[in-house]
Each structure stands twice: as C-alpha cells, then as structure tokens.
Amino acid sequence: MKKRILSVLLCVVMVSMLLMGCGGKSDDGGSADGDSDKDSGGKEKIGITIQSLKNDYWAGVMGKLEELLKEEGYEYTLVDCSDNAPTQVSQIENFITSGCDLIMVHPSDAEAVEGICGEALDAGIKVMCWDDPMENTTANWILDNTALGRDIGEATAEFINANYTKDAPAKVCTIGYPSTKVLLERETGIKEGLEEFCDDGVFEIVASVEGIEADKALANVETVLQAHPDCTIFAGVGAGAMIGANEALLQKFGGAGKIPENVGVITTDVTMQQLESLKAGDEAVRAIVGFEGSSLDTAKACLEMYKRILSGEDFSGDKNVVRPTRAITVDDVDDIIAGM
Known part of the structure; x- marks a missing residue:
C-alpha cells in the first residue's frame, strides 16, 4: 500500500514538473511570441500587425519598439502581414483568440480590417490604429x-x-x-x-x-x-x-x-x-x-500611446491623435543618428 501511495505521489510530481516546463523560452532567450526575458510583472499583452517590415522605416521603428517592450516587461507578438489584407484579418483574429489586451494595427487596407477590429472591441480588447482614422478603434495615431x-x-x-x-x-x-x-x-x-x-x-x-x-x-x-x-x-x-x-x-x-x-x-x-x-x-x-525624430523617439511615442490606451484614457471626444512633423537638417542629424 505504501508503495502504491509513493508511486502516485511521484506521478503527481512528474506531471507538475512537465506543466511548469510549458511556457519555456525560445532559443534566442525570448519567448516564442515575443516575451522579454524577465517576468511580465502583470503587464498587459499586446498584439501588433504591421503592413510590411521590408520597409526600412517600419523595420527600424519596430526594432526599437521591441527593445522598449522587452525592457518594460510587456508580453507581445509582432507580425508582418506582407501588405495582404486577408492575412492581416487572420492575424487580428489570432490576437483576439489569444486574449490580447491591446491590438495595434498598421492597416494594409483599413476598410478590410474594420469588421475584425469591431469584433476585438466587442471582446473587450482595446484597439489602436497607426496611420488611418478608423472607426472601430479605441484611438488612432495618425498623420495628416x-x-x-x-x-x-x-x-x-x-x-x-x-x-x-x-x-x-x-x-x-x-x-x-x-x-x-x-x-x-x-x-x-x-x-x-x-x-x-x-x-x-x-x-x-x-x-x-x-x-x-x-x-x-x-x-x-x-x-x-x-x-x-x-x-x-x-x-x-x-x-x-x-x-x-x-x-x-x-x-x-x-x-x-x-x-x-x-x-x-x-x-x-x-x-x-x-x-x-x-x-x-x-x-x-x-x-x-x-516625425518625432529618431526611430527610438518614435518608438517611445508609440509606447506612450499604448500606455495611455491601456490605462483607460477616454478618447471618445476625438480618437484621432495627430503626430507632429519636423524638418531634419544637417544641423541636428547627429543627434537623431544617436537615437537610431
């Protein structure tokens, strides 16, 4: 009888150890979906879908944004839709299913993703659009x-x-x-x-x-x-x-x-x-x-928008937050390069 009890206890321990191993890190040190190395500390989960990371500007800004998200312990997933609207709709569906707290979309076709972004809102997920003044969002971070x-x-x-x-x-x-x-x-x-x-x-x-x-x-x-x-x-x-x-x-x-x-x-x-x-x-x-300056400057401004939205700030009066623009000259180019 004692042997049977001991055997059961050993099985329970082994199963517990296997369960603890689920959620391990990927080979590069981060989690498979973009987690930072450190505990998220209760930080929210963010899904990001970008029109194309072949674009040098987007690749640079998203690289800096990833660094900031990791530093602050956010759980995130960042994907590229290759400028394909059906792919982007599918990506947003996955973000909804995975229980994201915030979805940021840089639309390949804003009209094509309005419906699925509306579904995200209905599911209690906050939605931010970068570039387009969309309807089914919490806030839009846009340029004129x-x-x-x-x-x-x-x-x-x-x-x-x-x-x-x-x-x-x-x-x-x-x-x-x-x-x-x-x-x-x-x-x-x-x-x-x-x-x-x-x-x-x-x-x-x-x-x-x-x-x-x-x-x-x-x-x-x-x-x-x-x-x-x-x-x-x-x-x-x-x-x-x-x-x-x-x-x-x-x-x-x-x-x-x-x-x-x-x-x-x-x-x-x-x-x-x-x-x-x-x-x-x-x-x-x-x-x-x-725009804001360097890739790091823009990434910081984007992360600040995430924090404003996740904190529950009310954008119902005007959900279109317009980004500033600026001329870059040889006089300040060194300062901007330092932030790239």
Missing part, C-alpha cells in the same frame, strides 16, 4: 498625410526655386504608392505643395511611379531616367523612395561626390541610411521631412 505631403512638396519647392528658373525648369518625378489610401493622400499633398510653393513655371512633373520599398523604387527610377534623362528631382512618400532613387542617381552619375548640385531627392520617414546620406552631403539626398 495630405499636410505631410504638402510639407514634402514645400521642401522640394525650396530646392527647385534655388536651382531652377522658368527658362530652365526642373523635371520632376513623384514616387508614391496609390493602392494605399494614406500614401495616395501623401502623394497628392506633394503635388499640391509643389504647385503652391514653386515659383511660376519652374517645374514640370514628367513621371509618377510606385516605390514604397527601395528595390522597387530603384527599378522604377531607372526606367524614368531612361525615358527622361533630364529628370533631376524626385519627391517621394517614404524611406524606400528616397533610398532607391538616391541609388539610381548615384549609379547614373558615377557615385558619391559626382551628383550635380541641382539634382535632389526629398521624402519623408527617417532611417539610418537616409540620415547618413543627408549627413554625407555628396549624394542626392537633400532634405527629409521627419
């Missing part, structure tokens, strides 16, 4: 994308006015991504800014191409340069547009230090590659219209 585009257009116009005349106007190419609503708004704003701030008759838009990712922008700008070899100004909606266009121009003119002074690329977003090109001063990058 038309206004941002106008700022890019104004910065481009300043460069054009300083280097071109009505007798010898600039040939301009805009680089956008019209299938995404906010980026279409941004490109529209660029064109409005050029019209408003350029001197009369000093520019002509000869091409408009896609280029949210650097490799696509590079290929499309090369095509533009073949069709319009006198095209010298490229204004775009993001980091990929700048990186790709700058590389195409470096190839055309023979490398850094050989770019003519009247050739320029102006876009938004802030990546290390953009900042280094701006700081170098001998490439085609002429101006960057940025």
Whole structure:
C-alpha cells in the first residue's frame, strides 16, 4: 500500500514538473511570441500587425519598439502581414483568440480590417490604429498625410526655386504608392505643395511611379531616367523612395561626390541610411521631412500611446491623435543618428 501511495505521489510530481516546463523560452532567450526575458510583472499583452517590415522605416521603428517592450516587461507578438489584407484579418483574429489586451494595427487596407477590429472591441480588447482614422478603434495615431505631403512638396519647392528658373525648369518625378489610401493622400499633398510653393513655371512633373520599398523604387527610377534623362528631382512618400532613387542617381552619375548640385531627392520617414546620406552631403539626398525624430523617439511615442490606451484614457471626444512633423537638417542629424 505504501508503495502504491509513493508511486502516485511521484506521478503527481512528474506531471507538475512537465506543466511548469510549458511556457519555456525560445532559443534566442525570448519567448516564442515575443516575451522579454524577465517576468511580465502583470503587464498587459499586446498584439501588433504591421503592413510590411521590408520597409526600412517600419523595420527600424519596430526594432526599437521591441527593445522598449522587452525592457518594460510587456508580453507581445509582432507580425508582418506582407501588405495582404486577408492575412492581416487572420492575424487580428489570432490576437483576439489569444486574449490580447491591446491590438495595434498598421492597416494594409483599413476598410478590410474594420469588421475584425469591431469584433476585438466587442471582446473587450482595446484597439489602436497607426496611420488611418478608423472607426472601430479605441484611438488612432495618425498623420495628416495630405499636410505631410504638402510639407514634402514645400521642401522640394525650396530646392527647385534655388536651382531652377522658368527658362530652365526642373523635371520632376513623384514616387508614391496609390493602392494605399494614406500614401495616395501623401502623394497628392506633394503635388499640391509643389504647385503652391514653386515659383511660376519652374517645374514640370514628367513621371509618377510606385516605390514604397527601395528595390522597387530603384527599378522604377531607372526606367524614368531612361525615358527622361533630364529628370533631376524626385519627391517621394517614404524611406524606400528616397533610398532607391538616391541609388539610381548615384549609379547614373558615377557615385558619391559626382551628383550635380541641382539634382535632389526629398521624402519623408527617417532611417539610418537616409540620415547618413543627408549627413554625407555628396549624394542626392537633400532634405527629409521627419516625425518625432529618431526611430527610438518614435518608438517611445508609440509606447506612450499604448500606455495611455491601456490605462483607460477616454478618447471618445476625438480618437484621432495627430503626430507632429519636423524638418531634419544637417544641423541636428547627429543627434537623431544617436537615437537610431
């Protein structure tokens, strides 16, 4: 009888040890779903779905955001939907099923995820949208994308006015991504800014191409340069547009230090590659219209939004929290690089 009792007790101990082992760490030291090494300390669970991590800007900011989430002990999962709306809907469904306290979505298609985000709200989960003024959310962290585009257009116009005349106007190419609503708004704003701030008759838009990712922008700008070899100004909606266009121009003119002074690329977003090109001063990058500052600055501002939402702050009066923009110049580029 004693042997039977001892055997049962041993079985209970072994089962308990197996159960304790469930929830172990992954090979890289973090948990399989993105936990930090330390105990979450009761911190909430966050699900994050991003349009594309192939975009240099998003990759940089999300890398810093992950560092901050780990430091503060949050449990989180961060996924990339590869700019595919059905995939993103499925990801949000998984976040609901897994019991997230907060879901942040950077929509591939905002209309396509409205329904599933409404289901998350019905399940008592808070929802934050980055970029789109969605309806079925707790709060939206957004840019006025038309206004941002106008700022890019104004910065481009300043460069054009300083280097071109009505007798010898600039040939301009805009680089956008019209299938995404906010980026279409941004490109529209660029064109409005050029019209408003350029001197009369000093520019002509000869091409408009896609280029949210650097490799696509590079290929499309090369095509533009073949069709319009006198095209010298490229204004775009993001980091990929700048990186790709700058590389195409470096190839055309023979490398850094050989770019003519009247050739320029102006876009938004802030990546290390953009900042280094701006700081170098001998490439085609002429101006960057940025946001909070560095990738770390933006990640901190995003985490602050998480905390505001999770704390129960009431956004019912105006759920659209508009992010500030700022011009990045060679004067403060070193400070921003330090935060990348």
